[in-house]
Each structure stands twice: as structure tokens, then as C-alpha cells.
Amino acid sequence: MIDLRSDTVTQPCDEMRKKMATAIVGDDMFGEDPSVNELQEFARKITGKEEVLFVPSASMSNQLAVKALTAPGDAIAVLKHAHVYRYESGAAPLLSGVTMLQVGDKRGIISVEEIGNTIPPDDQHYPPLTLLCMENTHNGQIVPIDNIKKLHEYCCEKDIKMHLDGARIFNASVATGIDVKDYAKYFDTVTICLSKGLGAPIGALICSNKQYAKKIHRFRKVMGGAMRQSGIIAAAGLYALQNNVQHLSMDHKNAQHLASGLKDLNYLEILGPVETNMVFVSYAQSKISGEALQEHMMSKGVNIVVDEAKKMIRLVTHRDITMQHIDHVLEQLHCFAS
Numbered sequence: 001m002i003d004l005r006s007d008t009v010t011q012p013c014d015e016m017r018k019k020m021a022t023a024i025v026g027d028d029m030f031g032e033d034p035s036v037n038e039l040q041e042f043a044r045k046i047t048g049k050e051e052v053l054f055v056p057s058a059s060m061s062n063q064l065a066v067k068a069l070t071a072p073g074d075a076i077a078v079l080k081h082a083h084v085y086r087y088e089s090g091a092a093p094l095l096s097g098v099t100m101l102q103v104g105d106k107r108g109i110i111s112v113e114e115i116g117n118t119i120p121p122d123d124q125h126y127p128p129l130t131l132l133c134m135e136n137t138h139n140g141q142i143v144p145i146d147n148i149k150k151l152h153e154y155c156c157e158k159d160i161k162m163h164l165d166g167a168r169i170f171n172a173s174v175a176t177g178i179d180v181k182d183y184a185k186y187f188d189t190v191t192i193c194l195s196k197g198l199g200a201p202i203g204a205l206i207c208s209n210k211q212y213a214k215k216i217h218r219f220r221k222v223m224g225g226a227m228r229q230s231g232i233i234a235a236a237g238l239y240a241l242q243n244n245v246q247h248l249s250m251d252h253k254n255a256q257h258l259a260s261g262l263k264d265l266n267y268l269e270i271l272g273p274v275e276t277n278m279v280f281v282s283y284a285q286s287k288i289s290g291e292a293l294q295e296h297m298m299s300k301g302v303n304i305v306v307d308e309a310k311k312m313i314r315l316v317t318h319r320d321i322t323m324q325h326i327d328h329v330l331e332q333l334h335c336f337a338s
């Protein structure tokens with residue numbers, strides 16, 4: 001099956017499975033799992049952050065950041081389409097007692113002016129805005145480093161902390177040539193996901209400066225994310241960071257190949273530039289049925305997810321998708337039209 005629904009569907013390769021099977025493990029609750037420690041140490045070096053903690057998921061990592069950087073009753077600024085806002089089941093207000101204020105555009109860019117306008121008046125009626133959450137990439141779009149730099153300067157001035165949901169920060173880094181460290185330095189906390197384009201089966205990393213490490217460590221336990229012989233999965237994460245980063249550029253090439261082939265189909269319209277591994281298309285201007293298209297593709301061995309309400313399809317390339325797969329997908333999309 002050619003699965004274009006998400007880059008979360010990747011299967012661990014044989015080498016990765018071997019690393020998992022032979023990982024030396026210990027009880028990580030005592031800090032004694034050598035494989036977890038090695039992964040955390042490696043991630044410290046490549047992100048330039050003082051502390052890194054291995055957690056089960058990127059959602060947990062984001063929520064640990066919100067918990068560490070805020071106090072109950074605070075307000076946080078989040079992108080309208082951010083994962084931390086839309087797709088974490090309301091965890092931030094539930095777990096950290098914060099109000100979420102929406103900012104930014106579809107590309108993940110937030111202007112300094114907008115943040116300025118979002119800061120509530122210093123008055124008893126309003127919660128203080130203490131955290132800005134960004135996402136890079138955001139729906140496959142790269143947030144320019146200059147935008148991040150300007151926000152950082154402004155947020156320092158206003159004593160607003162910054163968190164980066166960098167679930168796909170390596171996609172941004174590979175596409176721009178900007179080191180992950182150079183993105184990470186502007187943020188108090190950074191989430192890295194190992195189980196998206198990087199291809200590990202499970203796991204994420206919460207990277208922070210020392211001052212937040214104790215709180216993050218404690219709340220990982222509170223949230224049930226402290227694990228035991230987790231070196232089995234950390235070994236996969238380390239393999240992913242050491243071997244799978246450069247392959248992301250192939251995913252980006254495949255996304256470009258897909259996008260250029262889609263231009264020949266008049267029932268689909270590409271939405272926005274394709275900057276990394278995601279292609280969004282709309283069928284709003286045509287008479288086709290999204291469900292019929294989905295069924296047709298499934299019958300030809302292609303799994304896609306269709307948003308019938310928005311008449312939109314998100315196609316995501318990843319390490320289990322080849323250029324030949326993309327050619328097959330394009331051929332079948334042409335077949336559907338004829």
C-alpha cells in the first residue's frame with residue numbers, strides 16, 4: 001500500500017529493528033538506561049540545548065513545555081492551526097490551566113505587531129500572556145528564521161517565553177540548510193518528534209535550558225511518561241537521528257515531483273507552495289466526489305485522506321514512498337479523471 005496520509009506511518013527498517021533488538025537497557029526511572037542516555041546526549045549536541053528528555057510522544061513534549069513555561073491562569077499564544085491548539089484534545093487548558101489565544105497565518109508566520117496586539121492589557125480583567133508557541137514546519141511550510149529572530153527579540157523584551165513545536169524541524173533544517181541549533185537557540189523549549197519523517201516507531205524529545213529541566217522531569221512522571229527499559233525504543237530514535245535526517249530531502253523531492261504532476265490535472269488545485277514533504281490540494285472547483293476519489297485510489301493501492309467538508313486532500317511524502325510510487329499515484333489520479 002502506498003500510504004500518503006501522513007509521515008507518521010513509516011515502518012522501522014531492518015537496521016533500525018536490529019538496533020532495537022540489541023540495545024543495552026536499564027531502568028530509565030533511575031536514569032540508568034544507557035541507550036536513553038546516549039540518545040539524550042546526542043540530541044543535546046545537535047540542538048545545542050542544555051537538557052533533553054526522551055518522552056513517548058510529541059504531544060506530551062508540547063504539553064510538558066506548556067506546563068514548564070507557564071503558571072495556571074496564564075494566557076498562551078498559539079497558531080490557529082497548531083497541533084498544540086487543535087489536535088491535543090484541549091490538553092493545555094486541562095493540564096496547565098492556561099487560556100489559548102489564536103495568532104498567526106496559515107503559513108505559521110506571526111508578526112511582532114500581532115503579538116503586540118495580542119498581549120492583554122495589564123489589568124485585573126485579563127490573564128498575562130507568558131508563552132508564544134510556534135511550529136516549524138507548519139503544515140509543511142517553513143517559518144523563516146528572520147521571523148523567529150524578530151519574535152525572539154520582542155518576546156525577550158516583554159518577558160514572554162517561546163516554545164517550538166519542532167515535530168518536523170529537521171524537514172525545515174534540511175530544506176533551508178539552517179542548522180537545527182540555529183533554530184533552537186531562539187526557544188526556551190523545543191519538541192523534536194522521532195516518529196514522523198525520521199522513521200522511528202515511537203518517541204519524541206523535549207529539549208530545554210537547565211532552568212526548566214527539573215519541572216519537565218517531574219511532570220513527565222505526572223503525565224505518566226516516565227518509562228523503564230525504554231532504551232529499546234530510544235535506540236530506534238538514535239538510529240533515526242544518525243541515519244535518516246538527510247533522507248528527508250528525498251521526501252521533499254518526491255513532494256515536488258508529485259506537485260508538478262498534479263498541475264496537469266484540472267480537477268485538482270494545489271494550495272500554497274510545496275516547501276517540504278506536504279502537498280495540499282483542493283477539489284472545491286470541480287464536480288468530483290472526494291469519497292469516490294478516495295475509493296478509487298484505495299482500489300489501486302493508494303491510501304489518501306480526504307477532507308470532504310473543506311474539499312481538500314493532504315498528501316504527505318515520507319521514507320517509505322519512492323519516486324515510482326509517486327508516478328503510480330499520478331497515473332491513478334489521471335485515470336480517475338478520464
Ligand SMILES: Cc1ncc(COP(=O)(O)O)c(C=O)c1O
Pocket residue numbers: 008056057058059060083084135165167168193195204
Ligand atoms: C506539528 C505536530 N506536532 C505534534 C504532533 C504530535 O505528535 P504525536 O502523535 O507524537 O503526539 C504532531 C502529530 O502529527 C504534529 O503534526
